[in-house]
Amino acid sequence: MNIQWELKKFADLSPHELYQLLRLRSEVFVVEQNCVFLDMDNKDQQCWHLLGWKGNLLAASTRLVPPGLSYEEMSIGRVVSSPQVRGEGIGRELMKESVKACHQLFGHHPIRIGAQLYLEKFYTLLGFNTDGEVYLEDGIEHVEMLMPA
Template sequence: MAQPAMMEWRWLPFQDLSAAQLYAAMQLRQRVFVVEQTCVFLDADGIDLESWHGLGYLPGGELGAYARIVPPGKAFRLPSIGRVVTAPELRGKSAGHELMQQAMAQTAKLFPGQDVKIGAQAHLQRFYGRFGFAAVGELYDEDGIAHIHMIAPPALAAK
């Protein structure tokens, strides 16, 4: 297994993000979701305003990973984790695992005892399964990519 990325983590509500932090997060999201995955969609969907934002910084200060935690009732009935992204140069270095461990722990702190729901790219089901997520429902198309809803129970989300 590759060496862990070992990032420094900050979890902030939207109103506490600096302009530079928000810019770096949006730049990373667009770099991967819009440019690399060629998805034309409105990334700034209004949900960011009510979400918690996880920023994973590399030792040199660059943003290497990002995810947002969405409160219940905003995207789904349950709390959710979305916009899960790592910088392309960190792939294969356990950055995604570190990101999800951090996101699951933070979600458990913010919403103890609640299941966590995600809308996952279908090809990442095994990856998310490592964090307790199980597929629910049928595949659906989102921006030209097959997705599936997945839920992790609170006992697993707290790890």
């Protein structure tokens, strides 16, 4: 898969990039997962955004959250891949690039995520360990996971 990765602060996103980012998140989190929630939570402006482009298609994205904003540790959130590229290994590549970018931005420290429960095994294979009980967030079962430094 030929993906062009870009890492940008919120303020550096072009209007086109921001539109594509919010559209992809709405397509997956709201429409596909049938979850009514407020995606725009006023954290995006303080985060970095990893965008994976396949030509003109925003194929995947994550939000890289600095320590102290969502958790004590740095975090990777809003992990999303386009339905058009699923099954091609984009999720694994996205997370590997996100972990690498977090370490470059915030240092080599633990990374905490709030994972949808059905993806627990996927994140475990990437080096995350379950760290807490299952909880509901917007009607979807989640579990906190931690990748050690």
